[in-house]
Amino acid sequence: MxxxxxxxxxxxxxxxxxxxxLSAGAGMWIARFGDRSRPxxxxxxxxxxxxxxWCALAAALGPMQPVTVLAETARNLxxxxxxxxxxxxxxxxxxxxxxxPVIIALSLVQMFQPVLLLVNAxxxxxxxxxxxxxxxxxxLNMLVAIxxxxxxxxxxxxxxxxxxxxxxxxxxxxxxIFAYDxxxxxxxxxxxxxxxxxxAGRGLxxxxxxxxxxxxxxxxxxxxHFKPSRVVTFQTLSLLVISSYLLVMVLxxxxxxxxxxxxxxxxxxxxxxxxxxxxxxxxxxxxMRGWLRVTATKHLFQHRYxxxxxWLRFTSTIGHGTTGxxxxxxxxxxxxxxxxxxxxxxxxISNEEAQLELTAxxxxxxxAVPAIAGEYELCEMLEKHGHILDLDEVRRGVEHHGELAHxxxxxxxxxxxxxxxxxxxxxxxxxxxxxxxxxxERGLDWEDYDLLRVVGQQLASxxxxxxxxxxxxxxxxxxxxxRRMAFxxxxxxxxxxxxxxxxxxxxxxxxxxxxRADMLVTLRNSSEKLSALLARLGRxxxxxxxxxxxxxxxxxxxxxxxxxxxVHPVSFTQSRDISVMANREALEQAIMHLVQNAIDASDxxxxxFLTTAIEGLNGQIDIIDSGKGMSPEFVRSGLFxxxxxxxxxxFGIGAFEAREMVKAMRGRIVVESREGIGTRFSVILxxxxxxxxxxxxxxSENQSNEFNNEVANG
Numbered sequence: 005m006x007x008x009x010x011x012x013x014x015x016x017x018x019x020x021x022x023x024x025x026l027s028a029g030a031g032m033w034i035a036r037f038g039d040r041s042r043p044x045x046x047x048x049x050x051x052x053x054x055x056x057x058w059c060a061l062a063a064a065l066g067p068m069q070p071v072t073v074l075a076e077t078a079r080n081l082x083x084x085x086x087x088x089x090x091x092x093x094x095x096x097x098x099x100x101x102x103x104x105p106v107i108i109a110l111s112l113v114q115m116f117q118p119v120l121l122l123v124n125a126x127x128x129x130x131x132x133x134x135x136x137x138x139x140x141x142x143x144l145n146m147l148v149a150i151x152x153x154x155x156x157x158x159x160x161x162x163x164x165x166x167x168x169x170x171x172x173x174x175x176x177x178x179x180x181i182f183a184y185d186x187x188x189x190x191x192x193x194x195x196x197x198x199x200x201x202x203x204a205g206r207g208l209x210x211x212x213x214x215x216x217x218x219x220x221x222x223x224x225x226x227x228x229h230f231k232p233s234r235v236v237t238f239q240t241l242s243l244l245v246i247s248s249y250l251l252v253m254v255l256x257x258x259x260x261x262x263x264x265x266x267x268x269x270x271x272x273x274x275x276x277x278x279x280x281x282x283x284x285x286x287x288x289x290x291x292m293r294g295w296l297r298v299t300a301t302k303h304l305f306q307h308r309y310x311x312x313x314x315w316l317r318f319t320s321t322i323g324h325g326t327t328g329x330x331x332x333x334x335x336x337x338x339x340x341x342x343x344x345x346x347x348x349x350x351x352x353i354s355n356e357e358a359q360l361e362l363t364a365x366x367x368x369x370x371x372a373v374p375a376i377a378g379e380y381e382l383c384e385m386l387e388k389h390g391h392i393l394d395l396d397e398v399r400r401g402v403e404h405h406g407e408l409a410h411x412x413x414x415x416x417x418x419x420x421x422x423x424x425x426x427x428x429x430x431x432x433x434x435x436x437x438x439x440x441x442x443x444x445e446r447g448l449d450w451e452d453y454d455l456l457r458v459v460g461q462q463l464a465s466x467x468x469x470x471x472x473x474x475x476x477x478x479x480x481x482x483x484x485x486x487r488r489m490a491f492x493x494x495x496x497x498x499x500x501x502x503x504x505x506x507x508x509x510x511x512x513x514x515x516x517x518x519x520r521a522d523m524l525v526t527l528r529n530s531s532e533k534l535s536a537l538l539a540r541l542g543r544x545x546x547x548x549x550x551x552x553x554x555x556x557x558x559x560x561x562x563x564x565x566x567x568x569x570x571v572h573p574v575s576f577t578q579s580r581d582i583s584v585m586a587n588r589e590a591l592e593q594a595i596m597h598l599v600q601n602a603i604d605a606s607d608x609x610x611x612x613f614l615t616t617a618i619e620g621l622n623g624q625i626d627i628i629d630s631g632k633g634m635s636p637e638f639v640r641s642g643l644f645x646x647x648x649x650x651x652x653x654x655f656g657i658g659a660f661e662a663r664e665m666v667k668a669m670r671g672r673i674v675v676e677s678r679e680g681i682g683t684r685f686s687v688i689l690x691x692x693x694x695x696x697x698x699x700x701x702x703x704s705e706n707q708s709n710e711f712n713n714e715v716a717n718g
Contacts (some may be wrong), residue, residue, distance in 0.1 A: 015691035016204035017063050023211030024059035027052050030214040038218070044174065047086035052214050054079040059207045063364055067203055070121045077117045079210075080148060083348035084110050084176060087155050090171065103155070110151045111267035116144050135196075142193040149186035156535060177216040184209050310453055314343055322466060330472060333364035337437060341366060341424060343459060346439040348420075352377050353435040353467075359383065360436060368440060371418055378436070382410040386426040387627060392456055394448045423448060425456045434464040434471075447464040492654055494658055498600045500532050502571045505535065509570065522570040554692045555591065557582045557616040557625050564595060565614055572603045573611040582616050582623035586669045591687075594662040598627045598673075598685045601658050602676040605631030605683065613630060622671075630682040639675050662687075 031052030038045060058075035062616045065072055084107060090102045120141050156179050159169055188202045321339040322332075330338070337349040348368035352360040360378030364370075364454040385391070389405045398411050415421050415438070422441040427434045437460065505528055561576040568574040602612045606629045613628040634643065644663050665675050666687055677683035 011038055011247040014065065015201075016207070018065035019204055020059045020067070020207030021213075023207030023209075024056045024063065026211030027056035029061060030211075030218045033218050044086045044089040047082055047089050048174075048217055051079060051086055052217065054082050055210050055214050059211060062207055067206070068198070070125070071115060071320070073121060078113055080664070081111060084148075084152065086174075087152060087178065089161065090159055090174065091155075106151065106155060108146055110155075113144050113151075113160050114148050117141065120144075134165050138196075139193060142189045145189040146186060146193065149182040149189065152182040153186065156182075160671060173216055173219040177213040178583045179212060180213045180216070182477070196534065265369055272530040284422070309451060310344070317342060318462075322463075327658045330366075330655075331364065334366050336466065337366035340437045340456070340459060340463065341439050343442070343455065344423070344439055346422060347443060350438040351435060352438065354383055354433050355631060358433075364433070371421075372414065374412070377414070378412055379410065382407070382412070383433050385410055386436065387431070389430060390426055390428055390457065392426065392448070392453055393461075395421050395423060398448065419562035423452075423456070426716050427460045427467060429461070429464035429468045434467050459657075494661075495533065498596075498658075499533055501600075502526065503530060505571050517608065519570070526567070527571050552585050552587055554583050555588055557584060559614060560588075560590050560591070560612045561562075561625060564592065564599070567596075568599060568603075572606075573609065574614065576601065576614040578616055582618050583692040584623040585692050586671070588667060590665045594665040595625065595627065595687060597658040597662040598687070602629035602631065602683065602685075603625055605629060606632075618691065619688070621691055622688045623691045624686045624688040627685040627687075628682065633679040633681050633683055634675075634677040635679055636677075639677055643675065 015610050021236045031049055034045070034049055034052060038048070040473045042048075054075065059074065061069070061072045061075050074611055088103065091107075093184050099168060120137050123133065126136045127253045128137065139671075156175055160175050178483040184202075188199070188206060191202065192198045203232050208430065254549060284500050319340045321342065333351050337351045341347070341349040347368050348370060348371075349640065350362060350371070350373065351364040351366075352364040355361050358380045359376050361375070385405055385407050386393075391407065393407060393411065394402075395411075395415060399416060401408065420441050421438060423439050425439070426435045444700060470592060503526075506523055508525060509519070559582045560576070565574045565576040599612060599614075606612065610630055612624075615628065617625045618627065619622050659673075666673050666689070671687065671689040674688060675683065676686075
């Protein structure tokens with residue numbers, strides 16, 4: 005063995021003999037006890053016996069002899085066939101499309117070894133040719149090892165979880181063989197000769213890995229299904245293309261060195277420059293990458309689209325905004341355009357007249373779209389048939405559902421318009437997506453139609469949901485407006501009732517000076533209330549009441565009773581002087597609602613009583629009547645519900661508005677009522693001292709938190 009020392013010779017002999025014994029034993033064990041239903045049984049047996057033959061020849065003649073190299077080539081082809089059979093375990097020819105070209109490429113690379121043997125036999129006496137032959141052989145062996153390892157990775161990563169148990173030992177054995185070879189030939193290429201220790205141990209490693217195959221060969225079959233990934237396949241092809249590119253670079257530059265002289269050096273420089281320029285132009289080009297993607301998809305895959313990846317990308321684009329702040333409608337266009345690799349698109353939405361109008365553009369600012377992008381007849385045809393318009397067919401005059409007469413001129417004349425996808429939700433046309441022609445020219449086929457039709461339906465549901473949410477928001481705004489108007493009408497009704505009573509009493513007591521004075525006070529108060537209604541329209545629903553001040557309930561109660569004196573008997577009785585924190589205008593409005601409700605529920609001469617009391621840290625003012633009363637069910641479920649009233653012609657919002665006003669002042673309303681006896685409304689508010697103490701505690705706590713944060717931040 006040239007270049008081997010005495011130790012390497014004996015070690016190599018022992019290792020290759022051991023490898024031959026182990027491999028032959030593994031082959032016989034698999035033949036007798038192995039799982040006969042495994043798809044890789046035949047290549048596994050061939051690989052075991054060919055490994056034994058190769059090891060025996062290496063031990064007898066030497067590992068670098070031509071006949072030994074031929075046996076090694078046959079062994080590697082058997083291992084590649086074994087990988088191929090593992091990929092084809094699902095029994096469908098279509099699943100082999102992404103793998104078959106790679107297997108063929110690896111086999112062809114491996115079969116270059118006999119050609120190099122022939123070249124070396126004919127011209128090996130020339131040192132330059134011998135060196136070049138050695139380097140090319142090492143590179144070819146590295147390519148085979150790299151390709152096999154990539155395939156094994158894809159095989160294991162793409163297999164079902166249950167199948168990985170069966171693949172484990174076979175994968176370990178094959179990976180061990182090719183990983184050792186990759187390391188061996190990489191070192192050989194770098195140092196310019198075969199390392200003796202690695203060559204000597206190669207036979208033992210191969211025999212040991214053949215023994216590992218017996219473990220995998222006995223595993224029960226569980227249906228090995230491979231799930232080819234387009235991304236991984238493209239990465240594998242890219243790796244092979246790059247490896248082939250580097251191999252060509254090395255072969256050409258090495259061949260040019262045989263010419264010698266300045267011409268060889270100039271040729272090397274020119275070739276390297278050409279190769280770098282070619283790579284710089286090819287790799288960044290979107291058009292080139294698109295062409296490679298379309299070509300590979302067309303010839304390697306059963307289906308053009310990876311439906312899982314397309315659906316994940318579609319939902320991600322729809323559901324997540326971009327840093328550029330694209331609107332939902334723009335993201336909808338992009339989500340559909342990305343599926344067909346279209347660079348731009350439009351979203352058309354159906355209006356109230358069943359016409360299509362432009363709603364959003366994505367990367368398409370130049371196309372001119374009329375105000376009415378599609379008439380009713382086009383919408384009717386799209387809604388009825390759900391037909392995806394291929395604009396190239398329209399321009400050629402191909403018709404399917406009578407659409408030629410309805411396609412607008414702007415779609416026909418824009419050559420970069422490729423397709424129009426209808427968006428149908430519950431048999432109703434929501435809109436349509438117009439996509440631009442892809443960078444790589446191709447026509448629409450059945451797979452495009454099926455996928456785009458489903459995507460259109462899903463997108464239509466998103467658009468319908470978004471339109472429904474917008475309608476709810478609009479309805480909520482109108483509801484808020486109507487609610488405010490209802491409160492205004494309620495207050496106007498109360499004022500009208502007071503003025504009506506005042507007018508009726510004026511006929512009886514017009515000559516009474518005291519009555520005339522009260523009448524003027526009532527008229528002035530009514531005028532002030534009407535003026536305050538406009539301010540309340542903007543204040544309602546604005547959150548907590550601002551401008552909270554200290555109010556003495558005794559004084560407040562007397563003034564309130566005086567306002568109603570000319571309308572209905574209202575009496576104020578004081579238990580003690582209490583100060584609470586509230587907004588005077590809001591509190592007055594809330595209690596006036598409750599007093600008016602008490603008046604409406606009572607007889608004409610039945611007095612309404614106002615009293616004050618204190619309960620703990622809260623002060624309260626009670627409105628007590630002896631009217632009809634309310635049932636517990638109504639108090640619990642109907643009293644404070646807007647637009648529900650127990651009075652004939654009532655609006656049902658007085659108690660609700662009073663509660664909301666009191667709640668905004670950090671208070672509450674408590675109701676006690678019995679039918680036929682009367683009702684007590686208790687308006688409870690925090691006393692002034694408690695409010696000031698709470699505000700001081702809150703400020704102290706905020707300052708303490710700020711101090712702790714400053715300490716924690718250093």
